[in-house]
Structures are given as structure tokens and as C-alpha cells.
Amino acid sequence: MVLYNDCVRPPFLEKLCGAWSRSGSFLCVGLDPDIERVRKCLPNSDRPVFEFCREIVDITADLVCAFKFQIAFFSSCGAEDDLAAFIGYVREQHPSIPVLLDAKRGDVGSTAEHYAKEAFERYQADAVTVNPYMGWESIEPFRRYDGRGIAVLCRTSNLDSEWLQDYPESDPVYLRVARAVAERNEGDLMLVTGATYPRQLKLVREAVGDMPLLVPGVGIQGGETSVVVKNGVDSVGRGLLVSASRSVIFASDTPQFKDSVRAAAEQLYAALKISN
Amino acid sequence: MVLYNDCVRPPFLEKLCGAWSRSGSFLCVGLDPDIERVRKCLPNSDRPVFEFCREIVDITADLVCAFKFQIAFFSSCGAEDDLAAFIGYVREQHPSIPVLLDAKRGDVGSTAEHYAKEAFERYQADAVTVNPYMGWESIEPFRRYDGRGIAVLCRTSNLDSEWLQDYPESDPVYLRVARAVAERNEGDLMLVTGATYPRQLKLVREAVGDMPLLVPGVGIQGGETSVVVKNGVDSVGRGLLVSASRSVIFASDTPQFKDSVRAAAEQLYAALKISN
Numbered sequence: 017m018v019l020y021n022d023c024v025r026p027p028f029l030e031k032l033c034g035a036w037s038r039s040g041s042f043l044c045v046g047l048d049p050d051i052e053r054v055r056k057c058l059p060n061s062d063r064p065v066f067e068f069c070r071e072i073v074d075i076t077a078d079l080v081c082a083f084k085f086q087i088a089f090f091s092s093c094g095a096e097d098d099l100a101a102f103i104g105y106v107r108e109q110h111p112s113i114p115v116l117l118d119a120k121r122g123d124v125g126s127t128a129e130h131y132a133k134e135a136f137e138r139y140q141a142d143a144v145t146v147n148p149y150m151g152w153e154s155i156e157p158f159r160r161y162d163g164r165g166i167a168v169l170c171r172t173s174n175l176d177s178e179w180l181q182d183y184p185e186s187d188p189v190y191l192r193v194a195r196a197v198a199e200r201n202e203g204d205l206m207l208v209t210g211a212t213y214p215r216q217l218k219l220v221r222e223a224v225g226d227m228p229l230l231v232p233g234v235g236i237q238g239g240e241t242s243v244v245v246k247n248g249v250d251s252v253g254r255g256l257l258v259s260a261s262r263s264v265i266f267a268s269d270t271p272q273f274k275d276s277v278r279a280a281a282e283q284l285y286a287a288l289k290i291s292n
Numbered sequence: 293m294v295l296y297n298d299c300v301r302p303p304f305l306e307k308l309c310g311a312w313s314r315s316g317s318f319l320c321v322g323l324d325p326d327i328e329r330v331r332k333c334l335p336n337s338d339r340p341v342f343e344f345c346r347e348i349v350d351i352t353a354d355l356v357c358a359f360k361f362q363i364a365f366f367s368s369c370g371a372e373d374d375l376a377a378f379i380g381y382v383r384e385q386h387p388s389i390p391v392l393l394d395a396k397r398g399d400v401g402s403t404a405e406h407y408a409k410e411a412f413e414r415y416q417a418d419a420v421t422v423n424p425y426m427g428w429e430s431i432e433p434f435r436r437y438d439g440r441g442i443a444v445l446c447r448t449s450n451l452d453s454e455w456l457q458d459y460p461e462s463d464p465v466y467l468r469v470a471r472a473v474a475e476r477n478e479g480d481l482m483l484v485t486g487a488t489y490p491r492q493l494k495l496v497r498e499a500v501g502d503m504p505l506l507v508p509g510v511g512i513q514g515g516e517t518s519v520v521v522k523n524g525v526d527s528v529g530r531g532l533l534v535s536a537s538r539s540v541i542f543a544s545d546t547p548q549f550k551d552s553v554r555a556a557a558e559q560l561y562a563a564l565k566i567s568n
Contacts, residue, residue, distance in 0.1 A: 088406035094414060096372055120399055122423055124450045130368035138370060147398055149425045149445055151453035169425055174400045177427035184460050
């Protein structure tokens with residue numbers, strides 16, 4: 017399915033395609049606002065998580081095709097209201113940039129409905145990450161929200177996941193997930209494929225054709241941007257959201273963090289430029 | 293490993309063994325307080341989720357070996373503070389009953405640390421459910437909290453998960469998860485194995501020896517209690533937390549719900565009595 021050539025694209029994909037064109041970039045900045053580190057950057061703030069996220073977003077907005085928020089960093093310190101308020105801020109100030117909620121939810125259907133409500137009604141995210149272990153029943157409730165995107169974990173970036181995702185060797189779980197997601201895709205689905213496994217990223221792209229891949233693992237985790245782009249782009253030179261979090265947002269743990277963040281984002285922007 | 297015979301048991305397992313002995317029951321009541329249905333039971337309450345949970349817990353406390361809270365039902369309506377306050381209530385009023393947080397988290401290590409903080413520091417749960425798709429790195433941060441329990445998804449109760457969990461036929465993913473968890477178990481780990489797959493439940497028990505299995509899927513989902521007990525108990529006739537949620541807590545969606553809840557719980561209690 018050559019989704020990008022369709023006359024009518026589903027809203028999430030339309031927004032993403034617009035963001036690729038406008039930014040000319042595969043860079044997705046991930047916001048993992050670890051409160052301990054945030055306090056070093058903003059020692060005098062009354063609302064450090066919100067303010068820190070606002071700074072990061074405003075500093076990098078012209079360089080990115082998406083922002084990704086990791087919900088765990090808000091949940092661990094009870095900052096859900098900050099997350100909701102902040103996604104509202106991005107939608108208002110940078111309405112053309114898609115917002116991904118990285119929540120990796122996965123549960124039986126009646127529970128998944130509530131997770132979908134959390135992601136799309138409470139937080140108003142454009143897209144959410146989900147875990148495929150519990151099957152389609154756990155993913156379908158998210159698809160009922162027209163116009164939103166869903167990124168399904170496929171070959172994740174972390175070590176130590178081979179024993180499940182790369183098993184069995186003959187036709188591993190991650191490829192099975194990739195094919196099943198591609199078969200069901202109606203322009204709302206994506207796959208999460210880590211930059212740290214470039215060979216598998218290539219195999220996923222070959223298996224699924226043109227659909228967006230969310231690729232974490234550049235930066236701290238060590239994935240190389242040039243290999244990611246080479247192995248990951250689709251038939252029209254699009255199809256990637258390459259996510260970097262800590263290496264950008266905590267480029268410097270000091271009150272003078274802004275220049276370091278901008279420099280780190282610019283460096284990745286240059287490496288992740290869309291060439292056509 | 294015959295954990296139940298050890299002189300010194302880890303704190304979570306000690307608490308669970310005490311709860312089995314005191315209640316004489318494998319019944320775990322699951323709290324999935326869907327706000328729409330809760331409002332039908334308590335139409336005039338200012339704090340319906342908290343009050344409803346309190347009623348359910350107080351009505352069923354003498355019949356259960358554990359309570360399980362499904363976090364999605366709190367997150368979808370922004371009731372995190374109710375969840376934290378309520379777990380505090382259970383720990384104060386029913387301190388001998390373990391509280392499980394059903395969150396099914398799973399992420400890279402640095403993020404998993406924040407999910408562990410959420411479950412064990414913010415909510416003070418005795419145990420939490422986790423998803424194995426991202427491997428051990430995503431589970432280890434939870435184990436650093438001494439004395440807490442971790443239930444790893446193995447063969448879940450829902451239809452539609454066969455394509456991943458039962459794959460490949462020769463040595464399926466769920467059994468691979470079961471063996472890997474059993475090998476690493478130091479008295480802190482459990483497995484989630486659905487009542488709707490009794491054959492697989494038996495195979496899991498045979499594979500892992502004596503360790504607790506959290507078994508959802510009786511009640512609405514259709515799993516039979518007698519088969520669960522027969523196939524699931526360990527060598528000393530313990531080892532099960534059989535979880536029922538909607539069939540107990542929403543036995544009646546009316547302001548007269550209390551008697552129906554008690555009756556439904558008593559019926560399951562009788563079917564899930566520990567026989568020695």
C-alpha cells in the first residue's frame with residue numbers, strides 16, 4: 017500500500033506527512049523529563065516539568081517531525097496534569113507537529129478501551145505506542161478513535177529483548193508482528209523498530225512496504241543515524257520518525273541547558289535531513 | 293524451588309502465604325471501577341470511585357487472598373489520587389491482604405525505573421503486573437524494590453493472543469516466558485496465566501514448579517474455577533490467585549449493589565476454597 021500517494025490520507029498520516037515536508041527532517045524529540053535532572057536545569061521553578069518541556073519544545077520545534085512524550089516520567093511523580101496541560105500547549109503553539117504519547121499499553125479489550133480514552137481523550141495525543149503481547153483485542157480499541165495513530169512495538173531498541181522478539185530464528189516474533197500490522201494497516205498504524213538493530217530494521221522495512229516506523233535508540237543507546245536512514249526509509253524517501261530523548265533534552269544538566277539542547281538537536285537534524 | 297517450605301520467605305510471598313492461610317481461599321477480587329457503571333451504583337456520591345472501591349473491599353475482605361487494582365480505570369478519568377488514597381485505605385484497614393497493581397508496564401530500563409517508582413513508591417502496591425515483550429531489562433528495575441512481587445504476563449486470558457503467545461507450536465513463547473521467569477525467581481516473581489486456557493495453565497504449572505500464578509478470566513470471560521484449581525495448584529495445594537473483576541464488583545449496577553456483590557463473592561469463594 018503506497019499510503020503517501022493516496023488522495024485522501026487518514027488525519028494522523030496527513031499531519032505526519034505535512035510535518036516531514038515542513039521540517040525536512042526525520043527527527044522526533046523525545047521528552048523524558050526525569051524530575052531529578054530537570055531540577056538541575058531549572059532549580060528555581062515552581063513547575064519544573066512543565067517549564068522544562070516548554071523550553072525543549074520551543075527550542076527544537078523547527079527541527080522536528082514529531083514530539084514524543086514518555087508518560088512514565090510524569091506518572092512516577094504525579095505530574096499527569098502537567099502532561100495534559102503541556103500537550104495542550106504543543107497543540108496550541110505548534111499545531112502542525114504530531115504529538116506521540118509513549119505509553120506502551122496493552123491489555124484485554126475492556127481495559128484497553130480505558131487506556132485509549134487516557135491517551136486520546138484525556139491527553140489528546142495524536143498517536144500512542146502499544147504492546148502487541150496480548151494480541152489484536154488489545155490494539156483495536158485504540159483504532160476506534162478516527163484520525164489517531166498507533167505505533168506497535170516490533171523490534172525494540174533495548175538489549176535483552178532478543179530472547180523473545182528474535183525467537184524463533186526461522187521466523188521471529190518481531191517479523192510476525194511486522195507483517196500482521198502491515199496487513200491490517202489502514203494508514204493509522206506504525207511500528208517501533210530500534211536503531212540499535214539495523215539489520216532487523218531493514219528486514220522490517222522490506223516486509224511492510226511503505227508505512228511509518230518509529231525508531232528510538234539513536235543517541236545514548238548507540239544507534240547510528242546514517243545506517244538507520246539507509247535501512248529504514250520507504251520507497252519515497254520518507255517513513256521514519258527517529259527518536260532521540262536524553263541525548264538532546266539533557267545535553268547539559270545545568271541552568272544554561274538551552275544552547276546545548278539546540279546544538280544537540282541541530283546536529284541530529286543535519287544527520288536526519290530528508291534528502292528529497 | 294519449594295518456596296513455601298523455606299524458613300525465610302521474601303516479604304511479598306510471606307504476606308501472600310499468610311493471606312492464603314487466613315482466608316482459606318484463592319479468590320482475588322479485581323477492582324476495575326468503570327466510572328459509568330460506578331455512577332449507577334452510587335448516583336449521589338461526590339467521590340464515587342473511592343467510595344465504590346471502599347464498599348467492595350469492605351464487603352469482600354474476609355473472602356479474598358488479594359485485591360487487584362486495574363490502573364487503566366483510574367487513569368482514564370484522572371483518578372490517580374483516588375487510587376493512591378485507596379491503596380492507603382486497604383493497607384490501613386486490611387493490612388494482611390496483598391494489593392496488586394495491574395498495570396502491565398514494560399519499557400527500557402531507564403523508563404522502567406520510573407514505572408517501578410509509580411507502582412511501589414507512589415501507589416505503595418505489594419505487587420505489580422508487567423509485560424515481558426521488552427525482556428529482562430524491563431523487569432529488573434521492579435525487582436530492586438525488596439519485598440515486592442512482580443507478576444509477568446505469560447499466557448493471558450484473552451482470545452486473539454494465540455498468534456503471538458502460542459507461537460511457535462513446538463515451544464511457544466508463553467512457555468519460554470514461564471521457564472525463564474521460574475529460573476530467575478527468588479520468591480518475588482509470579483506468572484499471569486488465564487483461566488480461559490486451562491491446558492496451557494497445566495503446562496505452565498508443570499514447567500515452573502511451585503510459584504504463584506495469577507489467573508484472571510473466571511467470571512465474565514468464562515474460565516471454569518474447578519478446572520483452574522485442578523490444573524493450577526502447586527505441590528502443596530497453594531500457588532493460585534484467581535482473579536474475578538466485573539462478575540463480582542458489578543454483580544448489580546444499582547444502588548442496592550452490596551448484597552449482589554457479597555453473594556457473587558461468596559459463590560466464587562466456595563468454588564475457590566483451599567482444601568487443606
